[in-house]
Amino acid sequence: MMIAEPLDCSAVVRDLWSYLDESLTPERMEGVREHLANCQRCFPHADFERAFLNAVGEMRREHPDPNALRSRVLAALATAAATGASRPDARESHADDDGELDDSASVNDDA
Amino acid sequence: MSADDARSRAAAHEAFEQIALPFLPDVARFALSLARNRDDADDIVQETFLRAQRSWHTFQLDADPRRWLFTIARNVFLRSRERAQRQVATADDTELETLAAVNLHVGLQRDSAEDLLTRLDVQPALERAMADLSPEYRVAVALVDLEELSYEEAAAVAQVPIGTIRSRLYRGRRLLQESLVTQARDAGIIPLASRSSDESMPGISAAGGPARPTQPGAR
Numbered sequence: 244m245m246i247a248e249p250l251d252c253s254a255v256v257r258d259l260w261s262y263l264d265e266s267l268t269p270e271r272m273e274g275v276r277e278h279l280a281n282c283q284r285c286f287p288h289a290d291f292e293r294a295f296l297n298a299v300g301e302m303r304r305e306h307p308d309p310n311a312l313r314s315r316v317l318a319a320l321a322t323a324a325a326t327g328a329s330r331p332d333a334r335e336s337h338a339d340d341d342g343e344l345d346d347s348a349s350v351n352d353d354a
Numbered sequence: 355m356s357a358d359d360a361r362s363r364a365a366a367h368e369a370f371e372q373i374a375l376p377f378l379p380d381v382a383r384f385a386l387s388l389a390r391n392r393d394d395a396d397d398i399v400q401e402t403f404l405r406a407q408r409s410w411h412t413f414q415l416d417a418d419p420r421r422w423l424f425t426i427a428r429n430v431f432l433r434s435r436e437r438a439q440r441q442v443a444t445a446d447d448t449e450l451e452t453l454a455a456v457n458l459h460v461g462l463q464r465d466s467a468e469d470l471l472t473r474l475d476v477q478p479a480l481e482r483a484m485a486d487l488s489p490e491y492r493v494a495v496a497l498v499d500l501e502e503l504s505y506e507e508a509a510a511v512a513q514v515p516i517g518t519i520r521s522r523l524y525r526g527r528r529l530l531q532e533s534l535v536t537q538a539r540d541a542g543i544i545p546l547a548s549r550s551s552d553e554s555m556p557g558i559s560a561a562g563g564p565a566r567p568t569q570p571g572a573r
Contacts, residue, residue, distance in 0.1 A: 256456045260524055266505055288456050291467050296499060298476050303500040306382035312396055313378055316403045323404055
């Protein structure tokens with residue numbers, strides 16, 4: 244079994260957000276975790292960044308009146324359907340300024 | 355319009371309502387993260403579903419409807435903002451952003467750092483900071499930190515490479531932190547003084563930014 248070389252403080256702080264987002268390789272995650280557990284200089288930074296990200300996450304809020312919004316959207320969709328604005332051939336007029344169709348949603352291609 | 359056309363359109367409309375509309379609360383939440391006020395957010399949601407309905411024939415049934423709708427919402431949001439104001443970070447400065455954020459923390463006395471998130475009324479302060487972010491940074495923060503998408507998912511929604519979404523996310527986070535510090539100083543919650551250079555983290559300059567390599571390839 245290969246033993247990873249211990250990480251220094253500089254390497255750890257560079258990886259801090261990636262670590263908190265759990266987006267490092269398992270080996271790197273373990274290296275950073277081990278360093279933070281033993282480093283009095285780095286741990287407060289990680290603690291602060293974690294608290295900061297938690298605070299940012301708490302900005303997430305639900306719509307206060309989803310039923311009213313749903314009614315509004317359904318009415319708009321019905322109007323669009325009645326006037327023909329929702330027909331597929333109508334979307335050409337909604338091309339992005341740079342010619343890219345913003346509704347094409349390329350996520351379909353790599354989903 | 356023939357009877358077949360009418361049946362086909364009715365079936366498409368029904369499928370749209372069954373598959374896309376249940377994600378309206380998700381789109382509304384994402385729009386609130388982007389617009390930061392309800393009227394603008396509601397406009398984004400309505401326009402998103404109108405565009406989605408128009409483009410429904412392009413949607414592949416095995417795709418993720420939420421991601422598809424987020425992409426459209428993101429495009430609607432960006433369209434509503436001045437393109438000229440977009441600041442786009444490059445993909446290779448993510449480490450510098452992380453370092454700069456840590457350096458900002460180093461620059462605060464330990465007690466002040468705690469004050470930043472405890473004594474400052476942090477949610478309104480973050481709301482203000484978020485509203486000041488450039489649209490692309492706001493999209494990245496909203497997708498990853500609020501909607502909890504992975505880097506890969508957020509990159510797909512934003513239609514950019516993963517390195518770009520990471521860079522925008524980190525820049526956005528750092529700008530949020532800088533704004534919090536500024537607001538806390540303005541409110542007299544934390545002092546103006548910063549730590550001396552011998553307390554800086556390795557690889558981080560004490561002057562307010564990450565230590566940059568002095569020679570090519572030194573990083």
